[in-house]
Amino acid sequence: MTTSRPTLASWYARPAARAWTGAPAPDAARAFHASLPGYSPTPLTELPPLAAELGVGRVFVKDESARLGLPAFKALGASWAVHRVLAERGEGAPPVRLVTATDGNHGRAVARMARLFGQRARVFVPDGVHPDAVAAIVAEGAEVTAVAGSYDAAVEVAARAADAPDAVLVQDSSWDGYEEIPRWIVAGYATLFAEVDEQLAALGAPLPDLVTVPVGVGSLAQAAVTHYRSRGAAGPAPALLAVEPEAAACVLASLHRGERVSVTTGTTAMAGLNCGTPSALAWPVLHAGLDAAVAITDAASAAAARTLAGLGVSSGPCGAATLAGARAALTGDDAADRRTALAVGPAATVVLLSTEGAAANPQGTASS
CATH class of the missing domain: 3.40.50.1100 (Rossmann fold)
Incomplete structure (x- = not known):
């Protein structure tokens, strides 16, 4: 031991x-x-x-x-957050791209929930994420983008990408102005x-x-x-x-x-x-x-x-x-x-x- x-x-x-x-x-x-x-x-x-x-x-x-x-366990938080995001958008809203940064499981969970609810997902991964973990996220139907740098750097890139009108950031970290999700x-x-x-x-x-x-x-x-x-x-x-x-x-x-x-x-x-x-x-x-x-x-x-x-x-x-x-x-x-x-x-x-x-x-x- x-x-x-x-x-x-x-x-x-x-x-x-x-x-x-x-x-x-x-x-x-x-x-x-x-x-x-x-x-x-x-x-x-x-x-x-x-x-x-x-x-x-x-x-x-x-x-x-x-x-x-x-x-x-990440599916618990991702599923509830995605459900709430879609409920806030209302019935009949056009599909949205769910954006997140991940070291593995959170991104896969967001990608799975995007697929379950008929949405799209884009997942940013930092240095050091194993290819098998990336492959598992891709298998959920997500677009995966590599970021040269740390997890914190990947979060910053994901937040910028989610500024698009058809995108929503689904991140488990928060900062001033980003608390609800x-x-x-x-x-x-x-x-x-x-x-x-x-x-x-x-x-x-x-x-x-x-x-x-x-x-x-x-x-x-x-x-x-x-x-x-x-x-x-x-x-x-x-x-x-x-x-x-x-x-x-x-x-x-x-x-x-x-x-x-x-x-x-x-x-x-x-x-x-x-x-x-x-x-x-x-x-x-x-x-x-x-x-x-x-x-x-x-x-x-x-x-x-x-x-x-x-x-x-x-x-x-x-x-x-x-x-x-x-x-x-x-x-x-x-x-x-x-x-x-x-x-x-x-x-x-x-x-x-x-x-x-x-x-x-x-x-x-x-x-x-």
């Missing part, structure tokens, strides 16, 4: 976040998702060997390796957390004490904070741990600074998390409601993926990052302070979000 041991620079904790509350997410997306062809809740799998390793009572993995016919994407992710609540109850398990979330621009983590910190949420609030690659820990850097900052990204097998700037929409929610954040190495993520595969869960580097982050936070001779900050004791229930299957991630291309 390869485990990242957090340093002061790669670890952040603020236990007071559990006291923060915000407005709940809209709940209309859940019924919409249930109406889509092929919808069913993804598995929540209990893995006792991980509970023993992490020194907790129970560990569950939310397995997003098959979501609405795609190998990652990212907000719909985050609302779509709420279905995942509603499923977790129902599945834990059906298994006779308590609400989680710790939920571990992989972070790129922070939209999924925003959905997690919104769900678990909302006014009227059932039960005590769990600790929420964000996990990022060391090569692109923009949320961790922002938390340390106390303001939203950009970082220069490097190369990482967790390519879907290789994002240099937190979403402007997500940042205030993450700043207020995240208990902790940790940055991990590619080796730690790869080791976690092997562990999950051995336990029957298909997970790519981005999905397996949550196990690597939990290992970094909860194990080792120096883990006592981190466990205290997360309020994780030997009877705790932990939920790890495995956001993609191994097939989604050829040689590291994944989830943004």
Whole structure:
């Protein structure tokens, strides 16, 4: 097993976040998702060997390796956002080109929804996206354009391309003046957390004490904070741990600074998390409601993926990052302070979000 041991620079904790509350997410997306062809809740799998390793009572993995016919959770946000875009345009509106930038799964999800709803898609991909991931997007009927540069650069190019009158940008990151569609994407992710609540109850398990979330621009983590910190949420609030690659820990850097900052990204097998700037929409929610954040190495993520595969869960580097982050936070001779900050004791229930299957991630291309 390869485990990242957090340093002061790669670890952040603020236990007071559990006291923060915000407005709940809209709940209309859940019924919409249930109406889509092929919808069913993804598995929540209990893995006792991980509970023993992490020194907790129970560990569950939310397995997003098959979501609405795609190998990652991204279809939840993309489908709801595209549905809302088309509803806003009204019946009888001419077809629209849906434009996005991606490291893999988000672009494929937008392309799939464009095809499902009779629209067109144009997807911009940055350097480092594996040819198999590009081919999967092309197979959905999208036009794919390569961008020389980082994910952030691809987002800038996509935003310019969406200025055309017959185009709409469907991006999960946000900035000043571009908030509505990212907000719909985050609302779509709420279905995942509603499923977790129902599945834990059906298994006779308590609400989680710790939920571990992989972070790129922070939209999924925003959905997690919104769900678990909302006014009227059932039960005590769990600790929420964000996990990022060391090569692109923009949320961790922002938390340390106390303001939203950009970082220069490097190369990482967790390519879907290789994002240099937190979403402007997500940042205030993450700043207020995240208990902790940790940055991990590619080796730690790869080791976690092997562990999950051995336990029957298909997970790519981005999905397996949550196990690597939990290992970094909860194990080792120096883990006592981190466990205290997360309020994780030997009877705790932990939920790890495995956001993609191994097939989604050829040689590291994944989830943004």
